[in-house]
Amino acid sequence: MNTDIAVGQTAPNTPGWLARLVDRYSWLVVILVALFLVTFFYGMVTAPNFLTLFNFKTIIRDAALVGIMAVGLTFVTLSGNFFLLSMKETAALAIIAFATAMSQGYGFELAFLFTMAVAVIAGGLQGILIGLGGNPIVVTLGAAGLFFGVASWWSDNLVVSFRRPHGAEWLGSGSFLGLPNITVAFIIIAVVAELVLRYTNFGRQVYLIGANRAAGKATGHENFSMAIKTCIIASACSAFVAIAFSAQVSSAHVNYFSSSFGSSGDMTILVIATVMVAGNSIMGGFGSSLRSSLGAVFISTVDNMMVLHGFNSGPRVLAVGLMIVFSIIVFALVRRGSRVQE
Amino acid sequence: MAKLKNWIIHNPDLAFAILLAVCVYSYFAITNDLFFTHRTSYAIMERFAVLGLVGLALTLCIIAGEIDLSIGSNAALAAVIVVRFTDSLGAGTAALIAMAVATVVGLIQGYFIAYLRIRAIVLTVGTLMLLRGVALFAAEEKTVMLTDFTVPDFISEKMFVYFSPASLLVIGVFVIVGLFMNYTRYGREIYAIGGARKEALASGIDLKRPMIIVFAISGFCAGLGGVIIGLRSGTAQALGLQYLLLAGTVAAFIGGVSILGGRGGVIGAAIGTLTVNFLNTGLVFNVTPAFMVQLYLGVLLMVVIIFQTGSQIFDTYQRRQQILGDVDRMRDELLARKREVEI
Numbered sequence: 001m002n003t004d005i006a007v008g009q010t011a012p013n014t015p016g017w018l019a020r021l022v023d024r025y026s027w028l029v030v031i032l033v034a035l036f037l038v039t040f041f042y043g044m045v046t047a048p049n050f051l052t053l054f055n056f057k058t059i060i061r062d063a064a065l066v067g068i069m070a071v072g073l074t075f076v077t078l079s080g081n082f083f084l085l086s087m088k089e090t091a092a093l094a095i096i097a098f099a100t101a102m103s104q105g106y107g108f109e110l111a112f113l114f115t116m117a118v119a120v121i122a123g124g125l126q127g128i129l130i131g132l133g134g135n136p137i138v139v140t141l142g143a144a145g146l147f148f149g150v151a152s153w154w155s156d157n158l159v160v161s162f163r164r165p166h167g168a169e170w171l172g173s174g175s176f177l178g179l180p181n182i183t184v185a186f187i188i189i190a191v192v193a194e195l196v197l198r199y200t201n202f203g204r205q206v207y208l209i210g211a212n213r214a215a216g217k218a219t220g221h222e223n224f225s226m227a228i229k230t231c232i233i234a235s236a237c238s239a240f241v242a243i244a245f246s247a248q249v250s251s252a253h254v255n256y257f258s259s260s261f262g263s264s265g266d267m268t269i270l271v272i273a274t275v276m277v278a279g280n281s282i283m284g285g286f287g288s289s290l291r292s293s294l295g296a297v298f299i300s301t302v303d304n305m306m307v308l309h310g311f312n313s314g315p316r317v318l319a320v321g322l323m324i325v326f327s328i329i330v331f332a333l334v335r336r337g338s339r340v341q342e
Numbered sequence: 343m344a345k346l347k348n349w350i351i352h353n354p355d356l357a358f359a360i361l362l363a364v365c366v367y368s369y370f371a372i373t374n375d376l377f378f379t380h381r382t383s384y385a386i387m388e389r390f391a392v393l394g395l396v397g398l399a400l401t402l403c404i405i406a407g408e409i410d411l412s413i414g415s416n417a418a419l420a421a422v423i424v425v426r427f428t429d430s431l432g433a434g435t436a437a438l439i440a441m442a443v444a445t446v447v448g449l450i451q452g453y454f455i456a457y458l459r460i461r462a463i464v465l466t467v468g469t470l471m472l473l474r475g476v477a478l479f480a481a482e483e484k485t486v487m488l489t490d491f492t493v494p495d496f497i498s499e500k501m502f503v504y505f506s507p508a509s510l511l512v513i514g515v516f517v518i519v520g521l522f523m524n525y526t527r528y529g530r531e532i533y534a535i536g537g538a539r540k541e542a543l544a545s546g547i548d549l550k551r552p553m554i555i556v557f558a559i560s561g562f563c564a565g566l567g568g569v570i571i572g573l574r575s576g577t578a579q580a581l582g583l584q585y586l587l588l589a590g591t592v593a594a595f596i597g598g599v600s601i602l603g604g605r606g607g608v609i610g611a612a613i614g615t616l617t618v619n620f621l622n623t624g625l626v627f628n629v630t631p632a633f634m635v636q637l638y639l640g641v642l643l644m645v646v647i648i649f650q651t652g653s654q655i656f657d658t659y660q661r662r663q664q665i666l667g668d669v670d671r672m673r674d675e676l677l678a679r680k681r682e683v684e685i
Contacts, residue, residue, distance in 0.1 A: 082461075082463060083467075085411075129644070129647060129648065129651065132651050132652075132655065133651050133654055133655060134601075134647045134648075134650075134651045135601040135647070137409055137411075137463055138409075138591060138595070138601055138643065138647055139644070139647055141587070141588055141591055141643065142588075142591075142592075142639075142640045142641075142642075142643030142644040142647060143640065143644065144588070144640065145588050145636045145637060145639050145640025145641075145643065146637055146640030146641055146644060147640075148633065148636055148637070148640075149633050149634060149636045149637020149638070149640060150637060152631070152633035152634075152636075152637075153633065153634065153637065157631065157633060254633075266584075269467065269470055269471050270471075272467050273467070273468070273471055276464065276467070276468070282460075282461065282463075282464045283461075312478075312483055313478060313483055314475060314478035314479040314481075314482070314483050314580075315475070315479060316475075317471065317474055317475035317478055318472065318475025318476060318478070318479055319475070320471055320475070321468065321469070321470075321471035321472025321473070321474065321475045321476075322472060322475075324467070324468035324471055324472070325465070325468040325469060325472050328458075328460065328464055328465055328468050329454065329458065332458040332459070332460050333458065
């Protein structure tokens with residue numbers, strides 16, 4: 001298993017594409033990618049009803065919730081603050097806030113604003129601690145416990161439900177041009193995030209601080225305000241997902257985003273997995289939100305394929321886990337020695 | 343007395359941890375009559391058996407400057423394996439298999455982290471999911487259960503008033519790991535790669551060896567913890583035990599590790615875990631729901647982090663002030679010399 005990149009020895013007769021690939025990356029990478037591609041296409045072709053427009057829509061719809069969160073988390077990751085372990089707990093807090101406001105009869109707009117305010121406070125709190133120099137992992141681990149506790153205490157660990165018809169129905173079950181509104185929201189958020197990251201001052205600052213924090217500091221871009229801003233963006237995306245989910249089921253419970261609710265893995269890890277499978281550098285500065293959105297669609301595609309093949313939740317979680325570990329190894333090997341890696 | 347003062351000055355973290363533990367214990371002992379009894383102490387030691395292992399594993403990881411997020415999944419996998427195989431193979435063999443699997447998982451993680459030169463959080467988030475999948479697969483997506491309850495009775499049997507075979511075993515693990523960390527070269531290497539990784543690598547330490555050892559120990563502890571939980575309760579869930587990560591991290595941080603690595607120790611881990619256990623048990627006595635315990639733990643972790651970050655900022659400030667002062671002094675000297683030359 002020699003994985004060192006062979007040092008620029010081009011053979012006198014120009015090598016074939018395979019040899020060049022192996023030369024550029026390594027045996028391990030080429031074999032892993034090839035193995036994966038073969039499995040993927042085999043699964044795609046043999047899965048019943050996979051290649052239909054309806055199924056494609058289903059895939060995008062499944063990807064939407066995780067995708068929106070992943071797009072939000074991408075900002076944090078790109079700015080070099082690793083990731084937030086409190087995504088699902090923020091969502092739990094937001095879903096309780098939203099459902100409580102809705103059940104009190106405040107109407108969709110007020111409830112939405114209230115939930116976003118809660119999310120901004122939650123994100124800002126973590127952002128301040130991270131910006132001051134706290135380790136993002138540990139801070140958000142603590143924050144996760146705190147938010148989950150607050151959300152459970154607020155809802156008394158009960159299901160908060162609000163009656164139909166309510167003002168949020170259009171978001172939960174409405175559709176636009178044949179696509180569910182949540183999917184439309186996902187596409188809009190993904191596009192806007194990509195534009196912001198690419199073409200605005202703020203977006204370029206995110207990349208700068210992530211790529212080289214010392215240079216950012218020297219040019220007057222402190223991580224303190226950046227950490228707060230990116231954490232608020234991630235929290236707001238979590239809150240939006242919570243609102244959309246709550247609008248769909250007209251109720252809320254703190255466990256809606258946990259593994260104990262019966263989803264195939266808990267939301268936080270799935271979101272982080274999405275960001276990493278897409279190949280964003282976890283050290284910051286490299287990647288894009290487009291990658292994350294595509295990562296969400298990709299994970300959802302694989303999941304969909306396995307469902308169509310009739311697998312249970314065990315093999316599906318296993319497959320997602322394998323994909324993450326696999327992509328970590330491949331990206332680490334491909335970027336070996338480059339600055340992105342360190 | 344002078345000796346004690348000296349010790350406190352040299353071990354401020356440990357002194358703080360002990361103070362906190364005593365405070366928490368006495369608070370519950372005073373407010374609740376039932377808390378200061380033999381039975382409660384036994385219950386605390388029983389909790390210590392599991393949480394102590396996780397706290398120890400996370401302490402070692404954080405000393406090495408990394409964090410093992412997959413510890414809950416690893417423990418859950420071990421619990422599922424041991425419960426599944428106890429009926430057919432006997433408890434001893436099943437426990438050995440589970441612990442071997444967990445250790446090997448940790449070992450492979452350590453190898454890849456050192457080999458790929460990536461941060462442990464990156465890989466362990468992946469393995470968190472992967473191991474969960476393996477555990478679901480091993481449990482066939484059900485809650486697995488023991489049919490024969492002689493083993494659970496045995497491992498929580500009372501010995502020497504406060505202990506059970508499980509907690510005695512865990513105390514043994516603590517002693518061995520403590521000796522290993524303090525008195526062997528390999529143990530000191532772990533401190534070295536955490537406190538000053540670049541310097542350690544430059545002075546010839548191979549990153550692979552300490553990293554593999556840390557994660558192997560972490561995997562072993564997770565495995566043993568999972569085995570104890572599985573056998574004691576007689577059931578295991580593939581998606582359970584995720585709370586261990588938060589509780590273990592809180593224990594490690596109370597025990598005085600620094601997120602920058604290289605600080606803290608096994609004694610700190612034990613005291614940190616005990617503090618968390620006092621809090622846990624005390625809150626249970628006061629009929630607090632489980633999510634409130636999580637809330638308190640979260641707040642506790644945030645407070646510790648605020649303190650650590652604050653002291654970091656203060657240190658940086660002081661160092662900066664010192665550099666500024668030095669520069670000023672040197673400028674004054676130079677100016678004085680210049681004046682002398684001019685005269």
